[in-house]
Amino acid sequence: MTTPFQPGQHPDADQLNAFAEHTLPLHEQHATLAHLATCPDCRAIVYLAQPPAPEPHSHPAHTRTPLFARWMLAFPAAAALVCLILLTIHVRNRGSNQIAVPPTAHIETPPPPPAAPPEPAAQPASAPAPVRTPPAATVPASRTPPPAAVAASPRGTPPPVSFGYASAPKPEFATTPISPEKKTGLGGMSGASYVPPPALSPPPAAASPAVPVSPTTPQPSLADRAEARRELRSAATQYDMPRAQTQKAAPAGSATNNGNSGIYGGTGQTNLNENYAAGVSASNAALQGGSSPVATTAADAAVDQDPASARTTASPQAKAKALPALPSNLSAVSVATSSQHQLALDTAGALFRSDDAGVTWQAVPVQWTGHAVSVALVPSPNLHPFAKSINGLTNPPAAAKSAAAPTARATFQLTTDAGDLWISPDGQTWNRK
Amino acid sequence: MDAASQPGELTLPLPSAEQALSTADDQAEPATSGFPAALIQELWLSADAGSLALTHEEFATALAAIGARYNFALPGDTHSTPAQQAAFCRALRLPELALAQACALGRDLAWQRFLNQYRAPLTQAAIAITGSATLGHDLADSLYAELFGLSERAGRRTSPLSSYSGRGSLLGWLRTTLAQRHIDHHRRTRRETPLDDLDAPAPAAALAPLPTELTHLSQAVSRTLATLSPDDRFLLASYFLDRQTLLQISRLLHVHEATVSRKLKRLTADLRKQVLRNLHSSGLSKRAAEEALGADPRDLEINLRKLLQTSQTLAFSDQTTRAHPATSHQPAANPPPPTT
Numbered sequence: 001m002t003t004p005f006q007p008g009q010h011p012d013a014d015q016l017n018a019f020a021e022h023t024l025p026l027h028e029q030h031a032t033l034a035h036l037a038t039c040p041d042c043r044a045i046v047y048l049a050q051p052p053a054p055e056p057h058s059h060p061a062h063t064r065t066p067l068f069a070r071w072m073l074a075f076p077a078a079a080a081l082v083c084l085i086l087l088t089i090h091v092r093n094r095g096s097n098q099i100a101v102p103p104t105a106h107i108e109t110p111p112p113p114p115a116a117p118p119e120p121a122a123q124p125a126s127a128p129a130p131v132r133t134p135p136a137a138t139v140p141a142s143r144t145p146p147p148a149a150v151a152a153s154p155r156g157t158p159p160p161v162s163f164g165y166a167s168a169p170k171p172e173f174a175t176t177p178i179s180p181e182k183k184t185g186l187g188g189m190s191g192a193s194y195v196p197p198p199a200l201s202p203p204p205a206a207a208s209p210a211v212p213v214s215p216t217t218p219q220p221s222l223a224d225r226a227e228a229r230r231e232l233r234s235a236a237t238q239y240d241m242p243r244a245q246t247q248k249a250a251p252a253g254s255a256t257n258n259g260n261s262g263i264y265g266g267t268g269q270t271n272l273n274e275n276y277a278a279g280v281s282a283s284n285a286a287l288q289g290g291s292s293p294v295a296t297t298a299a300d301a302a303v304d305q306d307p308a309s310a311r312t313t314a315s316p317q318a319k320a321k322a323l324p325a326l327p328s329n330l331s332a333v334s335v336a337t338s339s340q341h342q343l344a345l346d347t348a349g350a351l352f353r354s355d356d357a358g359v360t361w362q363a364v365p366v367q368w369t370g371h372a373v374s375v376a377l378v379p380s381p382n383l384h385p386f387a388k389s390i391n392g393l394t395n396p397p398a399a400a401k402s403a404a405a406p407t408a409r410a411t412f413q414l415t416t417d418a419g420d421l422w423i424s425p426d427g428q429t430w431n432r433k
Numbered sequence: 434m435d436a437a438s439q440p441g442e443l444t445l446p447l448p449s450a451e452q453a454l455s456t457a458d459d460q461a462e463p464a465t466s467g468f469p470a471a472l473i474q475e476l477w478l479s480a481d482a483g484s485l486a487l488t489h490e491e492f493a494t495a496l497a498a499i500g501a502r503y504n505f506a507l508p509g510d511t512h513s514t515p516a517q518q519a520a521f522c523r524a525l526r527l528p529e530l531a532l533a534q535a536c537a538l539g540r541d542l543a544w545q546r547f548l549n550q551y552r553a554p555l556t557q558a559a560i561a562i563t564g565s566a567t568l569g570h571d572l573a574d575s576l577y578a579e580l581f582g583l584s585e586r587a588g589r590r591t592s593p594l595s596s597y598s599g600r601g602s603l604l605g606w607l608r609t610t611l612a613q614r615h616i617d618h619h620r621r622t623r624r625e626t627p628l629d630d631l632d633a634p635a636p637a638a639a640l641a642p643l644p645t646e647l648t649h650l651s652q653a654v655s656r657t658l659a660t661l662s663p664d665d666r667f668l669l670a671s672y673f674l675d676r677q678t679l680l681q682i683s684r685l686l687h688v689h690e691a692t693v694s695r696k697l698k699r700l701t702a703d704l705r706k707q708v709l710r711n712l713h714s715s716g717l718s719k720r721a722a723e724e725a726l727g728a729d730p731r732d733l734e735i736n737l738r739k740l741l742q743t744s745q746t747l748a749f750s751d752q753t754t755r756a757h758p759a760t761s762h763q764p765a766a767n768p769p770p771p772t773t
Binding site for chain 1: 503506507508509558561562593596597598600601602605606608609610611612613615616663664666667670671674675677680681684685687741742
């Protein structure tokens with residue numbers, strides 16, 4: 001074939017096959033290509049006659065995997081690992097937070113019921129005030145607010161009670177026992193902790209003019225405090241007043257407060273401790289011109305209020321450590337301390353007595369009916385009118401101011417779950433009140 | 434009649450067979466085809482024609498006919514020299530040519546060898562072409578019958594194998610023949626489509642006069658496509674009209690696939706420039722020519738198929754798609770043609 005294909009003339013199969021196999025001479029190749037360019041049927045024949053395309057090699061080495069194909073598997077694994085790490089950190093943090101909760105919170109007394117309105121002074125001191133402290137062990141630690149929160153809450157912060165002598169705010173007391181060393185720091189008078197609320201102002205300067213304790217007022221230096229303490233102690237020695245008498249005078253002051261339901265505000269804790277009694281005595285001493293031996297004790301207590309207030313901000317762990325170690329291996333729920341004896345009531349209702357400032361404890365036989373829930377120090381029945389006046393929040397008569405503290409004596413009072421009151425002068429023998 | 438044939442077997446009473454038998458004994462005589470006897474002997478031996486019961490005369494006659502048909506691969510009226518003739522004959526696929534000629538002459542040995550070698554590939558090719566195993570087997574069987582010479586022409590049984598020139602492979606020739614038969618069959622069956630299925634074309638609406646810019650654009654496109662070379666025309670027609678893939682085009686043109694892609698890209702860019710040039714030459718400004726190129730192609734009265742192809746018939750692929758949409762075995766759609 002040397003001439004181009006005429007219209008309607010098509011190359012035969014041999015020509016098309018030779019063209020497809022590229023075996024045609026050049027002129028025939030051009031002629032066939034020109035025909036194929038204009039003849040769709042011959043193009044179709046040529047394309048149909050082509051052998052099947054060789055299959056690509058299916059060797060794995062030639063298969064191209066997309067980039068980051070392995071990373072696609074690594075991303076979910078990394079995400080899962082990160083989630084696991086975050087979960088572990090979260091769980092550990094929660095665990096640490098739970099550990100950080102003070103274990104002593106178990107002995108924290110729950111918030112008391114709303115404070116009763118001030119009762120008239122004629123109300124007897126033995127009124128069934130809500131002095132019972134339920135076993136704090138049943139209170140979940142996580143639900144117990146910290147002491148500061150309790151003090152700051154409206155329910156936990158009682159309205160300041162004025163005693164009439166001055167604008168001295170009423171300190172707040174807690175029945176949480178204190179460590180023996182603290183008792184010695186308080187002049188051996190206190191067996192219970194003195195926990196003034198942070199918001200409360202310290203006793204006025206009139207109660208302790210030499211040693212102001214108000215945190216808002218300029219604090220004396222340690223040397224000044226020591227000097228004041230030495231002077232006060234020397235004064236007590238000068239008057240040759242036995243230390244025991246000054247200590248006995250303190251409960252008289254505290255007994256005046258017993259008539260005020262024995263509860264200070266929202267703390268719901270018994271307030272019978274020598275610290276508060278010392279504070280009252282200090283007020284009395286101030287009224288007496290500071291020459292009374294009680295004033296010495298009061299000053300001593302006032303001086304020791306600083307560490308006491310520092311103890312207030314102590315952690316609950318420190319409070320738990322300050323609890324007396326009872327033979328029953330149970331925690332104490334109520335502690336009452338007099339000048340010579342110390343009583344402690346554990347969570348099981350067993351009463352223990354100590355005559356050596358909590359070093360050794362002896363079980364007191366049960367002489368009462370029911371389950372003992374609290375023990376406290378109350379004034380003896382022969383209350384001085386001065387104490388009554390304090391209890392009634394009235395100004396004491398001037399004649400009674402002179403011999404008030406020395407004649408005041410205190411007895412132990414035990415409250416059962418039935419509300420019965422049992423009293424004992426020494427903590428060993430108990431009689432129904 | 435071949436003595437080795439069995440009763441019931443088809444025999445080809447071809448004159449050439451008897452002639453071959455009569456001329457096979459006289460191998461020493463000079464070849465009547467004009468080829469030197471040494472060349473004939475050389476080619477006959479290289480083709481292993483003796484094992485196919487093909488004589489020197491038969492083989493030389495076939496070679497002479499093929500050389501005369503294709504002018505020994507020389508263009509025009511150029512006279513071939515004996516050396517060119519010898520080179521042409523040596524370049525042929527002599528074994529396959531001898532087999533095809535022997536089969537065309539009805540040699541049993543040749544048919545046995547042909548069936549052993551090409552039966553399975555031919556069936557596979559038929560299945561590949563038709564896209565169906567049943568149709569493929571039918572197509573292959575019909576071609577076997579045709580190759581065996583069951584059809585008569587002027588009282589003589591003719592076999593298409595006699596048209597095999599040996600310039601290409603015998604298997605390629607068989608595949609091409611199968612494709613031709615398949616298209617012929619499609620043409621016949623397409624004409625037998627019921628009249629109910631034919632949609633009568635709507636009467637041509639009165640053509641509204643085109644805007645001047647579109648008229649200029651149509652003329653510019655026509656002039657541009659008219660100047661295309663056959664290679665470019667074949668490339669555009671294969672890619673845009675037949676929707677052949679780059680791989681298929683590259684295999685047909687024996688170039689790399691990327692080469693075809695580059696050619697297409699360059700060709701479309703040149704076409705755009707040429708159209709712009711033609712628009713500018715027709716009186717449009719450069720900006721107007723650019724705007725004219727952005728016209729909607731549906732607004733143009735341009736038949737690119739008609740412009741690219743002289744033939745007014747649709748492409749076979751389009752015909753197959755319209756007639757048998759489900760059995761169409763055309764390759765997947767190509768990427769959209771670049772805008773010109």
